[in-house]
Amino acid sequence: MPYMLEDKFRGMPKTSRMISKLLSNKNLISLLFVFLIFITDRISKIYVIFLNEKYLKTELYSSEFLNIVLIWNKGIAFGLLSFEKNNIYWAITLLIAFITLILFILIFRTTKLKKYSYIMVTGGALGNLYDRIIYNSVPDFIDFHFNEIHWFIFNFADIFITIGVICLIYDEIFLEKKI
Numbered sequence: 001m002p003y004m005l006e007d008k009f010r011g012m013p014k015t016s017r018m019i020s021k022l023l024s025n026k027n028l029i030s031l032l033f034v035f036l037i038f039i040t041d042r043i044s045k046i047y048v049i050f051l052n053e054k055y056l057k058t059e060l061y062s063s064e065f066l067n068i069v070l071i072w073n074k075g076i077a078f079g080l081l082s083f084e085k086n087n088i089y090w091a092i093t094l095l096i097a098f099i100t101l102i103l104f105i106l107i108f109r110t111t112k113l114k115k116y117s118y119i120m121v122t123g124g125a126l127g128n129l130y131d132r133i134i135y136n137s138v139p140d141f142i143d144f145h146f147n148e149i150h151w152f153i154f155n156f157a158d159i160f161i162t163i164g165v166i167c168l169i170y171d172e173i174f175l176e177k178k179i
Contacts, residue, residue, distance in 0.1 A: 030107050030119055037123025038130070041157040045131065048141045060141070067143040071153050074137045093132045100125045113171045120164030127157035 051060050052070045061068035074089060103122040107115060131138040140153045 027108055030115065033116075033119045034107070034123045034126065037120060037160050038126045041124065041127030041155065041160070042130070044156045045127075045139045045141075049139060065144060065146065067145065068141050069143050069153060070139055070141045072135070072137040073140045073153075089136070093129070096125065096129050096132065100129055113167055113175060117164040117167035117171065120160040120167070124157035124160035124164065127155075128161075
């Protein structure tokens with residue numbers, strides 16, 4: 001009988017089996033991708049904050065279609081749900097942390113496009129969650145525009161979250177087996 005992965009865990013206590021499965025090569029690679037997304041987001045934000053402090057201005061770059069303008073966002077995605085009250089801000093932050101924990105679990109329980117979608121959303125969510133905890137707001141700086149029509153100002157974490165959500169929607173509509 002061929003060697004099965006499950007054979008490796010047979011006879012181990014339940015907690016040990018769970019930890020061993022979580023630390024499998026497949027899951028470590030998933031965690032590495034989450035970490036790379038988080039680091040990409042962190043480096044971009046640190047660089048923009050550094051430029052802001054060095055030149056003492058929030059508008060760091062301007063062109064016909066793209067501006068790099070540092071703003072501090074106390075809301076969630078694209079500045080929505082911004083509140084001045086501290087308790088509401090921390091309640092939303094706690095909710096985001098809980099959802100991020102669920103996303104981690106979903107990474108380990110899914111495969112294919114859904115897994116990579118959850119990886120992107122989780123990496124981006126961790127980047128913005130980190131900022132909410134450390135800075136009490138999220139630095140956003142990418143401002144696409146056409147003439148005077150500006151989209152929301154966002155960051156790399158928002159890009160990964162958006163791509164991940166679009167992939168999840170695509171997976172649900174076109175790839176999920178219908179009953």
